[in-house]
Amino acid sequence: MMNPLTLRMIAFQVLIVLALALGALAWIARPEGALIWGVGMATLPVAWVGLHLFGAMPSAACPEQRRTVLNSLIGAGLLIAGALGASALGAMGTIPEDWITRYAMITNAMVLVVIGNGLPKKVEPGCSPTRGLAMQRLIGWTFVIGGIAQAICWLLVPAVDEALVVVTVAIYILMALAILIGIRRIRRGSVTQSPTA
Secondary structure (H helix, E strand, C coil), X not given: CCCHHHHHHHHXXXXXXXXXXXXXXXXXXXXXXXXXXXXXXXXXXXXXXXXXXXXXXXXXXXXXXXXXXXXXXXXXXXXXXXXXXXXXXXHCCCCCCHHHHHHHHHXXXXXXHHHHHHHHHCCCCCCCHHHHHHHHHHHHHHHHHHHHHHHHHHHHCCCCCHHHHHHHHHHHHHHHHHHHHHHHHHHHHHHHHCCCC
């Protein structure tokens, strides 16, 4: 059985090759976007080289930290390769042009869901355990629900137009309000529960 870190390295290398191939297709189909395609194609290799040049890539002696960095690189690789793929397919006319925007907004929504799912699991040092965890849960749930709502909108609404953008902005405003109101309640609750001198 192969080492999970080795599998992650292979996955990252496959994503680099895929991003290069999809970027090249987009470049061929729409050469006027050469700068954008080139930056997209170079991002993953430059990130890898930068991690090694600046000593930020954990050594094999620290497998947990190395796994975290590789997971982040794979996540970034999926987003970049997907964006280049959607752009290439849109430029070639294989998919409607509006799906390039839809892809970007749906991946943005899924990033919110992933971050929201991970927030309550991360313990922040220096925070009050109950208040800190309550805030993390509040923000986590808000991100998950807001991300799912945004993804559903961008998947199901038939036309990409200003109305869809307004709905997306409204979702973000509602998320911000929910977080602000929730934080205020959490803070008020912790003040009334703390012992008085």
